[in-house]
Amino acid sequence: MARPPSALRGHILDSALQLFATQGYKGASLHDIAQVAGCSKASLLYHFVSKEAILAELLTPAGEGLAALDARLSGLEGEEAAEAAVTGFVDLAMRFRREVKVLFQDIPVLAGHPALGAVPAVVDRLMAAMVEGSTEPKALVTAYMVVGAVAVTCAADVPVEDDDLRAELIKGALRTLGRQSR
Amino acid sequence: MARPPSALRGHILDSALQLFATQGYKGASLHDIAQVAGCSKASLLYHFVSKEAILAELLTPAGEGLAALDARLSGLEGEEAAEAAVTGFVDLAMRFRREVKVLFQDIPVLAGHPALGAVPAVVDRLMAAMVEGSTEPKALVTAYMVVGAVAVTCAADVPVEDDDLRAELIKGALRTLGRQSR
DNA sequence: ACAATAGCTGTCCGATCGGTCAGCTCTGAC
DNA sequence: GTCAGAGCTGACCGATCGGACAGCTATTGT
Numbered sequence: 001m002a003r004p005p006s007a008l009r010g011h012i013l014d015s016a017l018q019l020f021a022t023q024g025y026k027g028a029s030l031h032d033i034a035q036v037a038g039c040s041k042a043s044l045l046y047h048f049v050s051k052e053a054i055l056a057e058l059l060t061p062a063g064e065g066l067a068a069l070d071a072r073l074s075g076l077e078g079e080e081a082a083e084a085a086v087t088g089f090v091d092l093a094m095r096f097r098r099e100v101k102v103l104f105q106d107i108p109v110l111a112g113h114p115a116l117g118a119v120p121a122v123v124d125r126l127m128a129a130m131v132e133g134s135t136e137p138k139a140l141v142t143a144y145m146v147v148g149a150v151a152v153t154c155a156a157d158v159p160v161e162d163d164d165l166r167a168e169l170i171k172g173a174l175r176t177l178g179r180q181s182r
Numbered sequence: 183m184a185r186p187p188s189a190l191r192g193h194i195l196d197s198a199l200q201l202f203a204t205q206g207y208k209g210a211s212l213h214d215i216a217q218v219a220g221c222s223k224a225s226l227l228y229h230f231v232s233k234e235a236i237l238a239e240l241l242t243p244a245g246e247g248l249a250a251l252d253a254r255l256s257g258l259e260g261e262e263a264a265e266a267a268v269t270g271f272v273d274l275a276m277r278f279r280r281e282v283k284v285l286f287q288d289i290p291v292l293a294g295h296p297a298l299g300a301v302p303a304v305v306d307r308l309m310a311a312m313v314e315g316s317t318e319p320k321a322l323v324t325a326y327m328v329v330g331a332v333a334v335t336c337a338a339d340v341p342v343e344d345d346d347l348r349a350e351l352i353k354g355a356l357r358t359l360g361r362q363s364r
Numbered sequence: 365a366c367a368a369t370a371g372c373t374g375t376c377c378g379a380t381c382g383g384t385c386a387g388c389t390c391t392g393a394c
Numbered sequence: 395g396t397c398a399g400a401g402c403t404g405a406c407c408g409a410t411c412g413g414a415c416a417g418c419t420a421t422t423g424t
Contacts, residue, residue, distance in 0.1 A: 006400090006401070008401080008402085024208060026206060026208035027208050029380075029381065029382085030381080030383085031380085031381085031382095039403085040402070040403050041383090041403090042384085042402070043401080043402055043403070045382085045383065045384080046400095046403090051382065104286050104287075105206070105286075105287060138346055140340065141335060141342055141347060141351065141354065142350065142354045144331075144335040144338055144340055145331035145334075145358075147334070148330050148331045148333065149327035149330045150327070150330075151334065152326065152330025152331075153326040156330075158326055159322075160320060160323055164323075165323060168320050168323040168324065169327070172323065172324045173327075175357055175358055175360060176327075176354050176357055176358040188370090190371080211410080211411065211412085212412065213411085221372075221373085223373090223412090223413090224372075224374075224375090224413090224414090225371080225372055225373065227413065227414080228371070232413075366423105366424090368421105368422085368423080368424100369420100369422080369423100370419105370422095371420085372417105372418085372419085372420105373416105373419100374417090374418100375416095375417105376413105376414085376415085376416105377413085377414075378411105378412100378413095379411080379413105380409105380411070380412100381408105381409080381410070382407105382408100382410100383406105383407085383408095383409105384405105384407075384408105385407100386403105386404100386406105388401105389400105389401085389402080389403100390399105390400090390401085391398100391399090392397105392398095392399095392400105393397090393398085394395100394396090
């Protein structure tokens with residue numbers, strides 16, 4: 001039969017993401033991943049140098065998306081920055097729902113990854129953009145709330161259509177920040 | 183020297199909670215816990231029948247607190263129920279911040295526990311109380327947001343005094359739900 | 365003085381973990 | 395036809411996991 005460059009590699013990533021999201025990084029063994037992917041454990045380590053490498057490659061797109069959002073925000077100020085931060089973060093979390101689920105499950109494992117090392121700083125700047133305008137120090141709490149609300153709701157299996165979920169998240173987030181949505 | 187009924191047992195629980203919150207349940211080995219507690223691994227299994235038993239005992243108070251909140255809410259309706267749900271949940275999350283952190287790290291491990299089996303149903307009723315009054319189906323999303331916002335913010339290390347954090351959480355949560363705090 | 369017992373530990377165990385390696389199979393180039 | 399190499403695997407490895415168990419120590423009741 002024909003031999004494509006390797007369809008298995010993609011299946012491995014899919015299987016790993018699914019298992020990491022449901023069982024956590026430590027909870028999903030290479031054996032489990034191989035079983036779901038329909039190949040041998042040794043095959044995983046042929047395509048990836050280690051288990052951590054699978055995780056890193058899995059989370060890289062989300063990390064890049066976050067970095068891109070950060071860059072996009074750097075040119076904005078005030079009301080405009082806050083709104084862009086909210087909508088941008090909601091869109092990002094919607095796009096990477098399963099990745100967000102993984103992030104929650106094994107935070108310490110992810111802290112040291114080169115692909116994700118910048119995440120905390122970027123999230124800090126995201127929150128700063130959200131509270132842009134309000135000078136009171138306690139506004140930081142509402143920014144935490146928005147990040148948590150969006151992340152958890154996206155990671156959860158809310159019985160709502162994606163478009164409705166997105167709209168509701170943005171509306172709710174802006175309301176949390178004390179801003180009325182346009 | 184004097185022999186109190188067992189001060190070590192408490193130290194073990196403290197150490198385990200600390201490690202579970204930072205490393206996750208699977209990430210914290212019995213060896214690690216024993217090291218932090220300053221005793222042998224075998225000693226852990228003298229005081230507790232298994233590693234899972236430590237986790238169960240650790241999370242039981244939080245589970246009971248949630249059940250108590252559920253009972254307290256059952257007699258309320260409308261605006262009163264919504265406000266009580268928000269303040270009650272915020273207080274609960276503030277009281278059990280480290281436990282919430284653990285919850286996020288290894289959700290699948292906790293799902294089957296007898297001490298916590300009722301948690302999903304209780305949280306569902308909590309969210310129902312929060313959206314009490316608003317009939318639109320999408321209000322469920324905002325309830326998810328509030329739960330996520332409060333949980334994540336409590337679990338995080340926000341540089342804000344506890345009293346201020348509590349007040350800000352309640353205010354933000356009510357604003358998220360579209361209600362103005364009194 | 366002497367059992368009895370609670371508290372605690374060193375040591376061992378089978379299972380499972382992530383990872384290595386020699387080698388098999390099949391394809392495409394020549 | 396044959397050779398090189400990509401894709402994949404079974405078998406194996408040391409480390410570590412949660413847990414079992416016999417036994418040590420020191421207090422307590424009598």
